[in-house]
Amino acid sequence: MTIENSLLQKMRQDAVDIFNEGLGAVDPKICVHRCCRLKNNVLKVNNKAYNLDKFERIIVLGAGKAGASMACAVEEILQDRITAGIVIVKYNHIENLKRIAIVEAGHPVPDTNGVAGAEKLLKMARQADDKTLVICLISGGGSALMTLPAHGITLENKQKTTKILLGCGATIHEINTIRKHLSRIKGGLLAQTVYPAPMICLVLSDVVGNDLDIIASGPAVADKGTFGQCLEIIETYGIKDHLPKTVLQHFKKGSKNLIPETLKQGDPVFENVFHTTIASNINALLSAEKKARQLGYHTQILSSMIEGETTDVADVHTAIAREILATGHPLKPPACILSGGETTVTIKGKGKGKGGRNQEFALASAIRIKDLEHIVILSAGTDGTDGPTDAAGAVADHTTIQRAVALDLKPELFLEENNAYPFFDRISDLFKTGATNTNVMDLRIMLIR
Template identity: 50%
Template structure:
């Protein structure tokens, strides 16, 4: 057990400070400001300039947990030069806007409000023409928030498929490969609706590797995946008999080339499309690294591409922490180990939790009895699974403290019930909506003895 309660609370506070520094670095309004400016009637996006006197109407559309905050930054730059605007965000993530309508919908499982909002967005884009500019604001969560079922598919079918994919341990790359082939907006299909207008996307990445075709299912990016890929994933995760028959039939017909594929790299529909990634987990890690150094820790960024089952990742992170604690390697104490990415959870129980809390609970068991070592795993969007927490803290005293009040950590882990475990322990991290989303951040602090 840790030497003192004050050691635990001090490290807990320090981890929260380092996490918040990472969040600030990927604040969506700051990210937009770094890429978007208006000078001499030229809209500059990165190194590209768009002379507004040659552009007809300016449309601002978007989807994702950060889209409303991104839209507020766009309004600050363009103001009343915006002719039409609509963004779709998660419930509770809206902000007041003057020129752009905000609609809210469900995440991670789509709902009817998402269908209505996406239909309104597609109707708006369909009014654009070759002289117009469509500025698209995309962030994580955009897939669930833009349900536009392919012909013959109902919302209930998409909901069922989404829930099955979320619970089977599939990565976001795999989940979105399926989503793209059940949609009229994903996989680059949004660009097909723009009637030749110039399309510029500002993208906040929430996927490992920052793949344009995966972030929010790549609404404005070429799609290298195919119906055959999607069908193979359904079969690999043994979901073919579980998904609605109409979905299985659509994927099969698509794989047989009876249905048109999503637009691929080189398709002329992308001739006037530019995509800019304006923020990612890398910026969050760099800021966290800097903050840790300021606080007296020796920081080490392990990776920005962490993935795999949450419980397995916990074992690896804790193994590194123990190495630091015992041998002062690969970095000397006081140390701050940092990683980012997105783990998965294969559901076996019926409890309440998310991948970060699952990772933290597994870490608590790995760290049992290890002194002055603490882990925080949390989602940068402020939400872990279907809960109100971003993640949780765990340290070498967590298991002992739990057992002292009659709580069995292994039972909660087996039931995927990490939320209620940490809620009872008082070790949840609750931030509320951060209105950003660049995957998850793990912070492991190993203090001096």
């Protein structure tokens, strides 16, 4: 192995080590234990205390990719004080739980398991009263996993609508505004169901800005969105003619007040609800930054709130890499640029490509740095899943395009067709972690020497 190859391999391993350090900081079990303490039968959640002697029952409800791990920590803390519970998680995102049932369901497109799980969850929620303490565990993915279509809307309607929204370039805020208005459990309706029972909501954020009403579509939060805004989103992305007619009719009826709105600020059902965010993307970035410094890199966190079209974000990141190499600004090499958030991919062509926003970011970046040496880029989802694939993301460096061309691959064509997965699969640069049981959006790591 040449010195240059040895350096490149070390940088690639450094990128993986930095990612894993960031991932460790948002381990749901650690995060739940950090904010919840039980002493003398008093449960303290940050600075709020609950005397468990006042309650006859404790039930645990939840949905999201981190649901099982969060539930595991709650069982470790409360043990046999838990009366019953149910969490809905993505397939294979499981733990060995004793008192809380797990339902595995489809994500990002909802399925029948998600509907059945949501029905069971809502049935358990209806049993709550003022002598019941409800602990709600919310994490990314909850919108798809906890699916309970509004009256008159079928699961097939929601599945088709979800697929269209995921491919049109809409942001997660816009997608979840629509999801809330097609649901019998989101947009504060779960809080309404358990009222007047006190509810503790532990939230692992996968949303830019940590907006509680957007994470898992806010089942226990007042909703800022309206039916009218749903119609505006549909017009903005030109998807009106592609959506099921029953969905459009539902929104039109809602905008005319013929269907009740989601619950809004000031509704009494939220008086007994306490929310706390136990971790978010910035926690992962700060831990990753610490690791990068230990490895000898000058570090810079750009932001934990980066949104926008994936290829545009790749343009900005690779431009920063060029600046570092050319002028030593904003950092001198060896440099580590970190960023987080959630970009969007607008599906082009016939929509038959396979990949995700992280793989697309890595491919777009690889094309832009093909003439630059000693740059390694790793982009991956903290949940271990990038789009509908088994990869968390991908790794790219200045040899990526060279190796692809040697195999007669045309990188620009793969990018144009949103087909990054088979591209990176052919050159063995997919980044696979398996299910991580957490989710705080994406981490992008760019190393420059």
